[in-house]
Amino acid sequence: MSKKITPYKDSDLNKKKQVEQMFDTISTKYDGLNRVISFGIDVKWRKKVINMVAATNPESVLDIATGTGDLAISLAKTGAKEIIGLDLSEGMLAVGRKKIAQENLSKKIEMIQGDSESLPFEDDRFDAITVAFGVRNFENLEKGLSEIFRVLKPGGIFVILETSVPTKFPFKQGYHFYSKNLLPLIGKLFSKDKVAYSYLSESAAAFPYGEELNNILRKSGFIDVRHKPQTMGVATIYAASK
Numbered sequence: 212m213s214k215k216i217t218p219y220k221d222s223d224l225n226k227k228k229q230v231e232q233m234f235d236t237i238s239t240k241y242d243g244l245n246r247v248i249s250f251g252i253d254v255k256w257r258k259k260v261i262n263m264v265a266a267t268n269p270e271s272v273l274d275i276a277t278g279t280g281d282l283a284i285s286l287a288k289t290g291a292k293e294i295i296g297l298d299l300s301e302g303m304l305a306v307g308r309k310k311i312a313q314e315n316l317s318k319k320i321e322m323i324q325g326d327s328e329s330l331p332f333e334d335d336r337f338d339a340i341t342v343a344f345g346v347r348n349f350e351n352l353e354k355g356l357s358e359i360f361r362v363l364k365p366g367g368i369f370v371i372l373e374t375s376v377p378t379k380f381p382f383k384q385g386y387h388f389y390s391k392n393l394l395p396l397i398g399k400l401f402s403k404d405k406v407a408y409s410y411l412s413e414s415a416a417a418f419p420y421g422e423e424l425n426n427i428l429r430k431s432g433f434i435d436v437r438h439k440p441q442t443m444g445v446a447t448i449y450a451a452s453k
């Protein structure tokens with residue numbers, strides 16, 4: 212089990228409520244900040260996720276922890292007939308719904324509030340499921356993954372995009388400096404919620420990645436588990452099947 216890192220250290224709320232509160236607070240700034248803190252490289256990583264999903268010709272796709280819906284919107288390119296974005300934070304979903312309306316995709320993409328650890332869907336429901344920068348925020352990772360496994364169709368694809376930690380010199384040292392010093396500073400400059408960006412680096416450092424996360428996926432029942440580090444290992448794409 213990974214160490215539990217929560218956004219607000221003095222809060223009595225559980226991790227899930229704190230995460231919801233934090234994302235509600237930063238929702239209107241989230242998209243801009245996202246591009247700044249990843250220097251825009253996240254766009255390239257997201258494209259890879261979309262290509263992996265598109266290659267399976269899915270009819271129905273669920274994007275968990277969809278936030279402001281960037282991945283859900285790009286999933287429309289896969290040709291899927293139905294796309295559902297699910298998130299804990301109403302604030303994030305509200306920003307996403309506006310973007311979806313602007314793109315004229317409201318008929319295809321539905322954004323619903325929900326919890327990845329108790330998904331409101333029947334078994335074997337989706338051809339493909341994605342989570343971008345979300346699994347690290349789950350209160351109970353194993354529970355979230357077993358729910359995802361339950362609602363994925365046999366033979367369906369599950370793709371995770373998540374931050375990871377470079378292991379090789381000099382990227383390891385560079386990343387450490389960036390996440391400990393620059394990231395919280397950027398967070399402070401752009402958002403009122405300073406806490407959010409210290410949480411981002413702390414939770415990334417404590418979260419299992421690479422083979423460790425692969426093993427957790429296998430324990431949750433997934434097969435054909437594989438991963439590919441991106442950009443010196445600052446993020447990793449995981450794929451698995453059922």
Ligand SMILES: C[S@@+](CC[C@H](N)C(=O)[O-])C[C@H]1O[C@@H](n2cnc3c(N)ncnc32)[C@H](O)[C@@H]1O
Pocket residue numbers: 227230231234245275276277278279280281282297298299300303325326327328342343344345348349350
């Ligand atoms: C860093 S954001 C990622 C948003 C989006 N996927 C993206 O790539 O920009 C993480 C999101 O996970 C959501 N989240 C965290 N725990 C969740 C859970 N248990 N169920 C659903 N959403 C959750 C948060 O509300 C937040 O919007």
